Amino acid sequence: MDFTLSSEQILIRDSADRFVADNYAQDKREKLLKTEDGFSREHWAQFAELGWLGIAFPEDKGGFGGTPVETMILAEAFGRGLVQEPFIPSVVLGGTALAYGGTSKAHSDLLEAMVGGEKLLTFAYGEERSRYDYSLVETQAKRDGSDLILTGKKVAVPFGAAADTYVVTVRTSGEKNDQDGISVVLVDRDAAGLSRTDYKTVDDRRASRLTFDGVRVPEAAVLGELGKGISLVDRVIDAGLGALAAEAVGNMSVVQRKTVEYLKNRKQFGVPIGSFQALQHHAVDMLIQLELARSITYYGTMALVADESPAERKRALSATKVQIARSGRFVGEWGIQLHGGIGMSEEYVIGHYFKRMSMIELELGDVDFHLKRYLAQKLIAETAEEAVPEREVAHA
Amino acid sequence: MDLSYSAEDRAFRTEVRDFINSELPADIKHKMKTGIELTKNDYVTWQQKLNARGWHAPNWPKKYGGAQMTVTQRHIFDEELALGYAPRQMPFGISMVAPVIIEFGSEEQKQRYLPRILSSEDWWCQGYSEPEAGSDLASLKTRAVRDGDHYIIDGQKTWITLAQFANMIFVLARTDPNAKKQEGISFILVDMTTPGVTVRPIQTIDGGHEINEVILENVRVPVENLVGKEGEGWTYAKFLLEHERNGTAGVAGSFQLLDRLRMIAGEQRFDGKTMLDDERFAERVATIEIELTALSYAQMRSLAAESTGKRPGPESSFIKITGTEIQQAITLLMMEASGHEALDPSNHASLWYFNTRKTTIYAGSNEIQHNIIAKRILGL
Numbered sequence: 148m149d150f151t152l153s154s155e156q157i158l159i160r161d162s163a164d165r166f167v168a169d170n171y172a173q174d175k176r177e178k179l180l181k182t183e184d185g186f187s188r189e190h191w192a193q194f195a196e197l198g199w200l201g202i203a204f205p206e207d208k209g210g211f212g213g214t215p216v217e218t219m220i221l222a223e224a225f226g227r228g229l230v231q232e233p234f235i236p237s238v239v240l241g242g243t244a245l246a247y248g249g250t251s252k253a254h255s256d257l258l259e260a261m262v263g264g265e266k267l268l269t270f271a272y273g274e275e276r277s278r279y280d281y282s283l284v285e286t287q288a289k290r291d292g293s294d295l296i297l298t299g300k301k302v303a304v305p306f307g308a309a310a311d312t313y314v315v316t317v318r319t320s321g322e323k324n325d326q327d328g329i330s331v332v333l334v335d336r337d338a339a340g341l342s343r344t345d346y347k348t349v350d351d352r353r354a355s356r357l358t359f360d361g362v363r364v365p366e367a368a369v370l371g372e373l374g375k376g377i378s379l380v381d382r383v384i385d386a387g388l389g390a391l392a393a394e395a396v397g398n399m400s401v402v403q404r405k406t407v408e409y410l411k412n413r414k415q416f417g418v419p420i421g422s423f424q425a426l427q428h429h430a431v432d433m434l435i436q437l438e439l440a441r442s443i444t445y446y447g448t449m450a451l452v453a454d455e456s457p458a459e460r461k462r463a464l465s466a467t468k469v470q471i472a473r474s475g476r477f478v479g480e481w482g483i484q485l486h487g488g489i490g491m492s493e494e495y496v497i498g499h500y501f502k503r504m505s506m507i508e509l510e511l512g513d514v515d516f517h518l519k520r521y522l523a524q525k526l527i528a529e530t531a532e533e534a535v536p537e538r539e540v541a542h543a
Numbered sequence: 544m545d546l547s548y549s550a551e552d553r554a555f556r557t558e559v560r561d562f563i564n565s566e567l568p569a570d571i572k573h574k575m576k577t578g579i580e581l582t583k584n585d586y587v588t589w590q591q592k593l594n595a596r597g598w599h600a601p602n603w604p605k606k607y608g609g610a611q612m613t614v615t616q617r618h619i620f621d622e623e624l625a626l627g628y629a630p631r632q633m634p635f636g637i638s639m640v641a642p643v644i645i646e647f648g649s650e651e652q653k654q655r656y657l658p659r660i661l662s663s664e665d666w667w668c669q670g671y672s673e674p675e676a677g678s679d680l681a682s683l684k685t686r687a688v689r690d691g692d693h694y695i696i697d698g699q700k701t702w703i704t705l706a707q708f709a710n711m712i713f714v715l716a717r718t719d720p721n722a723k724k725q726e727g728i729s730f731i732l733v734d735m736t737t738p739g740v741t742v743r744p745i746q747t748i749d750g751g752h753e754i755n756e757v758i759l760e761n762v763r764v765p766v767e768n769l770v771g772k773e774g775e776g777w778t779y780a781k782f783l784l785e786h787e788r789n790g791t792a793g794v795a796g797s798f799q800l801l802d803r804l805r806m807i808a809g810e811q812r813f814d815g816k817t818m819l820d821d822e823r824f825a826e827r828v829a830t831i832e833i834e835l836t837a838l839s840y841a842q843m844r845s846l847a848a849e850s851t852g853k854r855p856g857p858e859s860s861f862i863k864i865t866g867t868e869i870q871q872a873i874t875l876l877m878m879e880a881s882g883h884e885a886l887d888p889s890n891h892a893s894l895w896y897f898n899t900r901k902t903t904i905y906a907g908s909n910e911i912q913h914n915i916i917a918k919r920i921l922g923l
Binding site for chain 2: 148149150151152153156216407410411421422424427428430431432434435438439440441442443445446448449452453466469470473515518519521522
């Protein structure tokens with residue numbers, strides 16, 4: 148194992164940091180938040196030019212041959228800068244679905260267009276009654292000749308208004324909770340029968356509710372195997388979890404650093420408040436949580452790179468999300484608390500990080516969901532052990 | 544950045560596992576699993592097997608007979624020993640005094656003590672804390688007064704783990720009573736068979752006898768037992784503590800505790816189910832397991848930095864804090880999982896819980912570790 152970045156990886160990190168420094172000063176970001184898209188198409192074109200949109204995809208899948216490590220590096224830098232561009236929805240979620248579920252020239256063309264910055268993707272899996280359980284799919288896709296007719300609703304679709312193509316989970320057979328019968332389909336933003344309600348999220352991003360009312364898509368729009376989409380969805384979710392974790396680490400690192408700066412500069416009772424032991428210990432605990440978050444992100448990223456078995460991967464990424472959410476909550480809440488009143492001010496940046504981290508905690512499943520998902524994974528090693536139960540522990 | 548285990552790493556894991564399976568005596572493994580205290584002979588038996596394989600000192604350079612393992616190998620080694628229920632590695636010789644001797648000791652000290660640690664001929668213990676010098680270690684009062692080619696040591700050391708097994712103790716003593724607090728302290732190696740050394744047991748709340756007081760009365764120690772320079776002992780003491788902290792975090796040991804917890808929770812039944820079938824309990828276990836996973840990667844990161852030449856720095860403090868909190872959280876669940884059976888001391892679960900209260904106190908209390916990080920990392 149080697150935890151140091153290669154020179155290529157350092158270049159990627161530095162160029163992402165430079166992008167943030169050039170484009171994400173607080174005043175520039177504030178302007179961006181007020182635009183309709185909530186992000187900049189010019190920035191997105193830069194991402195494409197810099198190769199960031201295809202960086203983590205294997206070359207045979209239309210990418211530039213990187214790994215989830217490169218995704219981690221970029222997502223962390225974007226987290227440090229509170230970058231608004233839909234990197235995770237379009238590249239990590241949408242792109243992974245196409246890279247691993249694509250079966251045709253049309254699919255690889257779409258991925259190429261996404262990598263080139265011409266097409267934006269997003270991922271629509273959540274439903275009103277599913278919470279985070281992505282195998283609970285009630286959106287129906289009924290066969291009509293060689294087409295599928297979609298009926299149902301999707302919620303919390305990230306950057307739904309800007310996306311050109313939605314990667315949508317639908318049910319092509321079975322009951323609502325069945326693992327079998329889930330399919331992943333591509334739906335064009337202008338498809339007849341598709342309506343959208345857009346909103347600005349609490350962390351100043353954009354999201355949409357999608358209503359499918361008899362939306363007709365050809366069978367060629369199906370990614371992966373019809374009715375067997377759950378394993379693709381697992382992979383997409385896991386890739387997203389890895390990137391979200393890195394983004395959260397980026398967020399946390401800034402909150403932690405700014406909080407310590409504040410403790411050094413803010414004076415009360417005639418001294419810097421950082422001289423008070425009660426505050427020092429909370430600041431230390433923030434650092435500890437940041438380090439745990441960073442470490443579990445390496446672990447999750449390693450599982451994505453190793454890609455051994457779905458169970459191992461899912462377990463590792465759920466573990467990652469649990470720790471990230473717990474650490475992020477801690478760092479965010481104490482970041483606000485140690486800043487005192489200024490931490491509550493919309494003008495000051497800490498609160499913006501806090502809101503983003505709070506939403507990351509919920510995106511792609513919260514702590515409770517991922518604890519259950521973690522426990523549900525039966526590892527091969529454990530199954531083997533169960534065959535020969537060890538009962539050596541005695542009440543001696 | 545390469546976050547995967549190489550083929551060599553995997554092969555090494557198998558090698559360690561096979562070694563434990565074939566070499567760890569069944570009676571020792573049984574004691575480890577059931578929580579029965581090991582005898583000195585049990586420890587020595589196992590250490591000698593490790594030594595025969597060249598693995599007794601995983602952290603030492605090859606030229607002193609160490610295995611000089613890479614960071615990843617060390618991680619795998621510790622993990623396999625813990626999960627295989629091998630006796631825990633006694634740190635006092637191998638990873639406390641030896642690194643100090645290797646770094647600061649004389650050639651004669653290296654020649655004399657390192658082989659004796661490897662062969663288990665010497666068992667070391669740590670003479671740091673005193674009744675009036677706990678967290679404020681530098682206020683220690685034990686004195687070493689020069690008398691010709693000897694020091695005469697007088698003082699009282701306390702909380703000394705397994706001093707009853709030891710024949711050697713490394714002592715922090717004040718050689719210059721007029722110097723400022725941290726100055727004037729020296730690091731001296733003392734043969735415990737020297738007249739004037741008395742070991743008194745301290746029974747702990749878990750009913751065990753692990754710790755002791757060591758009284759030093761008019762103990763004559765040859766000056767060649769001084770490590771490094773007179774008055775520089777505080778520097779060596781801190782060097783040792785930083786090495787100690789990574790060990791006291793007990794990361795690999797916590798994976799063993801988790802396994803133990805699963806065995807207990809898997810046996811305790813209510814209404815036809817085990818505690819592991821109880822969703823709420825299982826989630827509490829999982830939460831700790833996940834935090835431990837994060838910590839084990841944090842530790843690897845810290846060790847990896849160390850292997851590039853960096854000394855273990857203040858970041859070892861945070862590994863100590865989190866590692867010990869995790870140990871306590873697991874033993875609490877062990878006690879809870881045992882239900883009514885926790886009342887019976889022969890069940891051991893509650894005794895583990897009582898025992899691990901020490902972990903957030905020893906090797907510099909967790910509050911002291913917070914102070915260290917606040918000052919040395921955060922600059923507060």
